Every structure is written in C-alpha cells, then in structure tokens.
Amino acid sequence: MSAISASEKVDGFTRKSVRKAQKQRKSQGSSQYRTQSAPVELSPLPQLKDAPSTEQQELFTQKLQQCCMLFDFFDSVTDLKSKEIKRATLNELVDYVSTNRGVLVESAYPEITDMICTNIFRTLPPSDNPDFDPEEDEPTLEASWPHIQLVYEFLLRFLENPDFQPSIAKRYIDQKFVLQLLELFDSEDPRERDFLKTILHRIYGKFLGLRAFIRKQINNIFLRFIYETEHFNGVAELLEILGSIINGFALPLKSEHKQFLMKVLIPLHTAKALSLFHAQLAYCVVQFLEKDPTLTEPVIRGLLKFWPKTCSQKEVMFLGEVEEILDVIEPTQFKKIQEPLFKQISKCVANPHFQVAERALYFWNNEYILSLIEENIDKILPIMFGSLYRISKEHWNPTIVALVYNVLKTLMEMNCTLFDELTSSYKADRQREKKKEQERDELWKNLEELRLNNTTLVQNNSHGLPGVHNNNNNNNNNNNNINISSNNDTQDKSVDMSIF
C-alpha cells in the first residue's frame, strides 16, 4: 500500500480497525469484470432437453457463448435478471455434460474452454488486508462465486466425462492454461482453492504431456513464496496435490525429484506461515522417505539447519514432523543421524516453553523410537543426560519434571552402568563447561584489547609491513600447539586446520 500517511505512521491501529469495518461491509469484487464494457442483457434460450437432437449441439454452443458474458457482482442490484439467466444456464450446462453421453464432439472443445477461460482466468484483486493472517482473519470471499462456482463445476464435469479426450483437449488445455490455473491458487477464497485442487489433480492425471510442466511451475511458485514474497494462499492445496504425485513416483527417484525435496520442500519449512500447510508438507516429506530411505540423512540435516530458533509453535511442528520421520526410519539410517538429531532433541527437552519440552519428551512414549534409542543407548544417553538431569531439578513446569523423571527412569533401565557413570561425572562435566565459558569470556576481553593494538598494527603496516608480518608468523607457530589440543574435542569434517 502506498497510501501511508502521517497518522498511520503515528497510529498503528488505524488500519486494522478500519479494515475490519470495511470488510464487514463488502466481500471482494474481482478485477475481471471492470475491464470489459457494460454487459448486454441476456435473453433466455430454450432448454437443451426440449430441443430436437439435431439442434442440441447448436444450442449448446449458443449457451456456452451466452455464459461468456461477465457481470458485476460488486454491485448487487444491477443486471439481476441476466445474472439469474446465466446462473440457470450454467446449471443446465453442468447437468448436460455430466449426464449425457456423446455431447463432447470435437468442435465443442474450443467453445467450452473459451467459456471457462473467460470466466475463471482473471487477475486476482489486491488483498483487502495486506497482512492477511489466515488463522485469525476471515478470508475475503469471491463476489462472483454464484457464477464462478458453476463454471468450476462445469470444468470438473467436463474433465470427468467418459467421452473426454485429452488428445483433443490438449490443444486448448495447454501450458498457458495451466499457468493461469496455478496463479488462481493464490485466491483468498478457500472454496475456490478447493475446486482448483481437484481440477489440477484431474489435469495432472489426464495430460501426461503437462506433468513435468506442472511440477516445474509449482516449483517456481514455491521458490517465489520462500525467497521472494512469503505470500501465496494456495501452498497447502498444491502440497496436497504433490503428496499424491510423489506417491506415484517411479523408483529409483529421478534427480529432479530429489532436488525438489531438498531445494524446495525442506526450505519451505522456513516460511512464517508454516502452520497453514505443515501437515501437507510433512506428508510429502514422509512420502519421499518411504520411497527412498537413503534420503533420510539429508532431510534430517536439512530440518536441523532450519530448526526454528525463536518460534516455539514452529518448533512443536518440527518435532511432530521428526516423530513422523522416526516412525518410518530404518535402523541403519537412524544410526547416521542420531547424534546431531539427539543434540537438538536434548535442547528441545530443556526448552523453557513447556509445549516444546513436552512434545520432545513424548518421543519416549513411542514404542518404535524407544527401541531405536535402546539399540543405540551408549550414543544417545550421553547426549541426553545433561539436559534431562538439569531440568529434572530446574524446570518450572511440574508436568515436565514428572515426564523427565519417567524418561530418566526409562533410560536408566536401558543401561544402568552408563547411567551411573554419567551421574557421578555430571558435576565435573558442568565445572569443565563453566571453565570453558570463562575462558571464552577471557578470550573476548583479550580480543578487545587486541583490536586496539591492531589499529596501531594497521598504521605500522602501511610503513613497514615486512617486519610486522614476520612477527606474526612467529607468533602463529606458537599457536599450533594450543590449537591442535583444542581441535581434539571439536570433531570437524572437511578441513585440515592443523596449519593454524
């Protein structure tokens, strides 16, 4: 919105309150109507069922053309009669293509698609509410729904008609058609998105030639949603379609599909509005893992990378998804990710937000997860122990404390000796951590001083660079020892740093 004026800057509340008031007054008009000239009044045509069969086709075409007339639903009093005629005609058309055989002759296809395109393809109007929160706010409904609904219904019946021939229809239901259809998924009206979902699913099923294209365009929509706009209303619906598409992927998975998982689905977890489509998203991810278990490790690492840092609700969703994944995980895959994963879980268990802690602790109610933990108890217990032990004493929420006691008990039963060792070394470990913390503080303090020295160093550099340089080298040699010893406890992957 450009119209942000002085008082709006001053008063953050104006807009929302005024908006609310506005919304109660009207539902959304669509941009489509106003672009064309004033409608001509419609006159009713005879019923299709009353026409002799030789004239039916001609009448069908006429009715389709009649339905290309668009009306202004923004204004609820004009053209009432014509609107009613169009509504009745659409109803009749829906009925006609769903109950009759042999009505989809080749010449009807262009007329049919023309009518559909004219009615449904439109630029969606600007949102009344720029920061529309689908969980809190009422969606703005499409004003022309009384007609559009029937057109969608008609399109669906057309696609589902037993006589429907994709080989003819593909001339009209082409890439451009699909692209426009996909754009409509951004509609705020959930009824419209629901229709679109079914329709796109049918098109995906019937037009083999369009499948790759559809997937690619959905990719683009998601990528734009993630990296550019953070706004698209139809993510959940598109994911739902994808869920069933993934289900049908052939094995081994194509690299295109793996890329989609890692570069699109996983980053989708970062979206602010994750709660609106998380169920569908998690379903897609699990589908992938059921197809190809070797993807487990990258997926889990991806989730850990995007693990929410400040949003507890999202954290609960992530934990839910992890449990879904663990439900289907293979033991060999579990071994690969258990360490990073349980480091995160141990943080969640100790989360001050009790819902996060509770959700993580619920993992111990899951028989399969328990068996995986038991198998790897010597790895997992040391990771979990510190957090559990600490919060068993410190957490503010009694429910969490009770749950933690149960979990500790379960873990103890799994490996009693290890548990005892950890209990007795707990104090020493904490002290070592504290000491490390102090050292770190010390380090930053030294660094501040060093920064001051460096300003002089820079000045020196400009005069006598070689001398200073040599000194640095000498000093760095001294550092090797220190560094190598501290390297030992951080197990690092790729880079050999001993040189430092």
Next chain:
Amino acid sequence: MAGADGDDSLYPIAVLIDELRNEDVQLRLNSIKKLSTIALALGVERTRTELLPFLTDTIYDEDEVLLALAEQLGNFTMLVGGPEYVHCLLPPLESLATVEETVVRDKAVESLRKISQEHSPVDLEVHFEPLVKRLASGDWFTSRTSACGLFSVCYPRVSSTVKAEIRQHFRTLCSDDTPMVRRAAASKLGEFAKVLELDYVKSDIISLFTALASDEQDSVRLLAVEACVSIATLLPQEDLETLVMPTLRQAAEDKSWRVRYMVADKFSELQKAVGPEITKNDLVPAFQNLLKDCEAEVRAAAANKVKEFCENLPEDSREQIIMTHILPCVKELVSDTNQHVKSALASVIMGLSTILGKDNTIEHLLPLFLAQLKDECPEVRLNIISNLDCVNEVIGIRQLSQSLLPAIVELAEDAKWRVRLAIIEYMPLLAGQLGVEFFDEKLNTLCMAWLIDHVYAIREAATCNLMKLVEKFGAEWAQNTIVPKVLGMANDPNYLHRMTTLFCINALSEACGQDITTKQMLPVVLKMSNDQVANVRFNVAKSLQKIGPVLDSNALQAEVKPVLEKLATDTDMDVKYFAQEAISVLALA
C-alpha cells in the same frame, strides 16, 4: 610491539579460528564478525593462502553466518594485499552468490560489485568476468539470478569481444525459463542499459524490454516499467515514440493491477524521462485513466502523484491541462469510496494551490479542501491540516478557518491518542498561521485540555507544544494566558496533574525568562516540595535543577538551596537521590 605481548595477543586468534567451527552458531557468528582481526593478525599472505581457502570450504554454514561472511569479504581488499590480490576474494564470494537464501546472495553480489571496482581491467577479464559467466550459466536459478547484478559493473571496463559475450549472456537470462531469473534480469535492465553504447541500447535493450514488458507473469512485467524510466532517459527524443511508447501505453492499460500500480507509482519519473510533448499527448490521458482505475491501490498511487505530475507539466499549457483534464478526476477522488485513496489525495492536493494561483484556488480547490476537512476518516483531515502551509501562502488561512476549527476540535478529541498526538504536533504551525487572536479565542482551551489528558504521551506533547507557542507569541502572552493556568494546576487533587505543572515549568522557564520564572514559577515549585507524594517531590528536585540556570544566584542561594537540602534528607530514596544530584549540578554544595 609484537615481541612482548605478541604471544598473549595471538593466543585468542588461534582459539578464534577454532571458534569458526564451534557448535554454537552465535559463537561462530561472533568470530566471523571479527574476521578482519584474524586476517590482520595472520598477515596478507597467510590470509590469502590459508584463511580464504578455509572460508571457501566452510561455506555450508547457517545463513546468518554466511551473511556476515559475505559482508566482511566486501571490505577485505586491503587485508589480502590490496587491489593486486583482490581476485583472491572471488572464490568464496562466488559460492556465497549461489546459496539459496536471498539475503546472503544479495549481500554477496553487493560485495562482488564493490570489489569489482578494485580489479584492474586485466584482472577483470581474467578473473572477474569468467566468474560472471559461470554464474550466468549455473544449473540452479540462484546463481543465474546473482549474475544479473554483475553485468553492469564489469561491462564498461572490458574489451569489445568480452562486451559482446556479456550482452549475449544478459540476453539469455532475460528469456530464462525460471521467472525468478527473468525478474532479476528485468530489475537490472535499466542499470545495464545505462552502461551500454547507444547503438546497443537500441538494438539489444529495446527488444529485451519489449519482451519482458509482455512477459506472461505480471511480476516480470511490472519490473520492466521501472526499466522504462532509465531506457527512456537514454534515448534521443525522436526515438522514444517508436521504441518506448508502444510498450509504455500497453503497460498503463495492463490487465494486471500490479503493473498499472507500478506505472502510477513511477509516473513522475516517466514523465520527466519522456519529455513535455509525449506527456501532453500520451501521459495526460493515461494519468486520467489511472486516477479512475477500478482498483483502489492504483488510484491511491496515482493520487499520490497528482501534485508532482501537475508541477512538471510544460508551463505553456499547464493550467489548461490541469483545469480541463486533471481537476475533474481529482474532484471525483475527493469522494472516493476508499479511504487510502482519499488520504493519498489529501496529502498532496494542497500543493495544487501554488500551481493554480489564488483565483483558481478559491474557486475550484477550496471547496475540495473543505470537503476533505469534513471527511469521515481522521487521516484525511489530518493530511489536509498538516499541509496548510501551502494554502496559507496563496490565499491565507482565514478562508479555511471556519471549517478548520471544527475539524481540529474533532481531531483533538479523537478516541485514538496517536491521532491526538499528531494534531498537537501541528499546533505551533497552525498558531503561527492563524495568529494570536484567533488562537486565544478558539484553540487555547484545547491546548490546556491536553495537559490533563489521561495518556502521558499526550500530556508530554502538550507541554512541549506550550513551549513552542511561547517561543512564537512571546513571554508577555505566556504570562497572561498560560502561566496562571499552569500554576493553578499545582493545587489539583490529582498528583499527575500537579506533576504536569512541574513539567510545564521545566519546558517554559527558559522561554519565559528570568523575571517570570523567579517571581511566578519558583514560589510554586518550592511550595510543592512539601507535597505528600514522593513522585512530586523528586520532580521538584528535578525541576529546580532544570530551572536553576535561569535563576539569579541570589534566588539560588536564598531559596533553592534550603529546599534542596531539606529534600536531600527526605525519607524517600529517590527524592534524596535527585535532590543530591540537583545540588551537585547547580554547585550548591
């Protein structure tokens, strides 16, 4: 210096590098932010041979760390040994320019653009340009998107063969099949056009511009509108009609409101770029259409530009165009159904009066101002009031005062305190324009009423407002109208109002001068030192500290000092504290 404390100072460096790999993101982030320190300590050679390869390899980190890294590397030229070695920074930045996260990528591109300037022409061709090419032909869209931002920085400084290659790459990206890449290319089209030779602008850029402006995605088309401004500026006038105008006309009537919105939003720039003749023939009707657009968003954007558009019309026909073409549309907008449109208009409409002159303003604009002053939406009224100065210059504010007053009074009592706050801020301006008589008669009571508003921010603003009024109307006026009322509140049963007296005194003492402060205000302040509420008492101490400099030393020693000394022994800790502070600041100890 390195000898004695060298060992100590370099120990942390080692740990610092170790911390670049710590498990805790925050610690990694901290050390990345101190990267220049590490580099400085390592010296240029080891920075090049050890630190940079290490960084290039660790690029799979959290986005937050990568963002910091991308930023740091843009300022690293001196730390790797100056321009001669600047190309060492390219490999890590190249990887950063391909990551998924937009902010990281953008920062990497920004840093690359920065260091491109530090490359010699030879290095640019040997090191930088191949990088751009690699990015431009990358598999994943992120690297191609990043490439779009780099063409224009290297183009001017490379040989003509390389130039031809760069143009070819840019062309390819403009028709990339990922819309993200086309958007990136479209958004850099104007910038790229600026560094191209005019012939190539005509042969290459125009066709790309036309293609992007009719892209299937409106998000691409609208970016072409932005490019249109730069392109039109580059072309000679006689080419505009054939090369640019068909596309611009089409954009102004695009079926997507987003594109039309963009045209409206860029209208002033477009107007300047195409010049007066085309403005008269093409832009005036286009602007009329935008003002009448079916989407409120577009109308609001256009309404915002009304004043600027009119101002920049060619002088010979300006008045005629405004009166016959623009004003009728403006009149309709005054009663628009959408409040954003009305308030956008209200924020600029007053500016038309200077353009149209006194008679037209009175005859045509005044009724519109008056209508907007009575608008149901407070924002619209506020925008009118906040721009009164333009009208004042042309016809004087008196013409408006009859309608102005009710509008001000209503806003002054608006239920939302932020609206009240906004109108208070315009009071000194209004007072200056309406004159002291009108003010005393109509507005003074309002100003006093704000002093006892139940929202602190309003009381505070009201206090500040009084000070500005006194600065305008003088001490004598203050003594007669404001001071008695302010001092009267010292006896109010509500301690908040009593405190307001003190706040007003703080604000007014300087403007009122020594005489009034000593004779009228000081006694009241001193008397309040016996208040039973501690907050009032410590504010007395603060007030005394504040007005102390205005008083003469006699009053300070004889009257202020004893009171502060008494307060310094108060039972309340805060009163004591502020009394002692005042004593030391005023040097009364």
